Amino acid sequence: MPLQTAQALHAAGRLAEAEAAYRAVLSDDPDNAEALHGLGLIAQVTGNGEVAVRLLALAADKAPADPEPAAHLGAALLLLGRRDEAEAALLRALGQAPGHAEARFTLANLIRDRGDVAGAERAYRTVLALAPAHLGAAVNLASLLRQAFRLDAGAAWIGRALILQPDNFHLHANLAALRHHQRRFADARAAFRRALAQAPTEPGIQYNYAHTLLADDDFAIGFRVYEWRWQAREFDQLRRSLPMPRWDGRQRAGQRLLIHAEQGFGDAIQFCRYVPLAAKRGQRVVFEVPAPLVRLMASLPGVEQVVARTDAVPAADCECPLLSLPLALGRPADMRAAAVPYLAPPAEVAEQWTARLAELRGVKVGLCWAGNAFPDPTRTIPSAALEILGGLGDVTFVSLQKDGTQAPAGLNMVDMSAEIADFADTAGLMTALDLVISIDSAAVHLAGALGRPTWLLNRRAVDWRWRDKPTGVPWYPRIRQFRQPDWNDWASVLLAVRAELAALAG
Secondary structure, three states: OOHHHHHHHHHOOOHHHHHHHHHHHHHHOOOOHHHHHHHHHHHHHOOOHHHHHHHHHHHHHHOOOOHHHHHHHHHHHHHOOOHHHHHHHHHHHHHHOOOOHHHHHHHHHHHHHOOOHHHHHHHHHHHHHHOOOOHHHHHHHHHHHHHOOOHHHHHHHHHHHHHHOOOOHHHHHHHHHHHHHOOOHHHHHHHHHHHHHHOOOOHHHHHHHHHHHHHOOOHHHHHHHHHHHHHOHHHOOOOOOOOOOEOOOOOOOOOEEEEEOOOOHHHHHHHHHHHHHHHHOOOEEEEEEOHHHHHHHOOOOOEEEEEEOOOOOOOOOEEEEHHHHHHHOOOOOOOOOOOOOOOOOOHHHHHHHHHHHOOOOOEEEEEEOOOOOOOOHHHOOOHHHHHHHOOOOOEEEEEOOOOOOOOOOOOOEEOOHHHOOOHHHHHHHHHOOOEEEEEOOHHHHHHHHHOOOEEEEEOOOOOHHHOOOOOOOOOOOOEEEEEOOOOOOHHHHHHHHHHHHHHHHO
8 A cells, every 4th residue: 555545544534544554554665764653643642652652763763864753753752751862852853954843842842841931931932933823832932921920921922823823712712811810801701702602612711711700700600601610621630420410409308418529628618608508498418528627617507417528428319519509509699608707616626726825925826828839839938038027026926837848937936737637626726816827728718717817918810719809808808918019029918917917016
């Protein structure tokens, strides 16, 4: 079978037939580099990465003057995480063809993956100089600039790409994400609508659109669109297959309803305010949460049983994910669905912590400064920056960190984390404090739900939970925000907090 037939089948997407045709070519000509190359590309797109590497390496060796097999070999190696080998293959391809845009694009991705932001930016710009319509380079450069907080520059690159590809929904979705981070919500919504007009069933775009709607205070539509999360790639590890049907929100006395926490500790604490509303509709509520929340959630009124996620799934007539409750209850716009406080520690736990902290002098301030660095490193304040809060003689800080993070130097701080077993203990500790200061974390949600005086040290990034307002948080009325005036500017935030603490301590 001639090579041209195999290549035509390949180009038409008839991969099984193309593979058979390439193999027929190799049966007559085992050293045919083009047939080996074609088989390698098919192995790559069908998920056989190791096979692809072997075939593409053979093709590159059989045709050393052709840059294509080496360029594709570099891409296949990079997908397998074999970066050094990938770089060697890409440099080999570029040695034959310095203007090979795809090889340069893959090399730019490799440089980005190594953490060299400046080098990756230069590399993507080189790709776009060679191929101005290169979609991947434009999107990746814009993403890189966004992560470096250079939002205007990122939007400009997406705008240039849209001139060349005005109907590309990926570009509209990326522009929407940039506009979201610029707090230009009307523009972000318009860009999302353009993307969804072309790809209405793309779950990742719908999921991101929901975040913009929620950030723009459009809860009624936002929570409906937020249901797309279950089809988005980000929720692959959270998706469950339960044996009972989804609750439709109707009142059915005596029906057993399983409400299950689905995301992080902070989400569970924020949204558990809706659980008693389901109980008021006559449901017998079983609330499933991560084990560290079980004792705390027992304080919710109307809940028949609180179980740990690690336990067997309890019998129930229907189920509802926790963040779907506002929609099921018909109250998606009501983020003040419960009076604050709506959580409380066990009385004996609160008494123990009150006695434990009685020996501390001055204003007792709980401090949480480090969140989960993945996926969002901006939620952690460097320890060196926190030294701004040092030297406040009438303030005693109490660490609220439970992850072993080293305490900042220069602060009058006590660490009682070894005595904290779960969130009920943390709640008891917070009730014995005069003030909680925290970055965006489960700790700040807990303090808000307990109705404790709380200062939120917030990053510049947009998170719909904290709204795009300078200070207030309507669903946690005793939280006051101190928001970064500019990207990564923790110094301004901490200087403002220091001044307020000094005044509080008198």
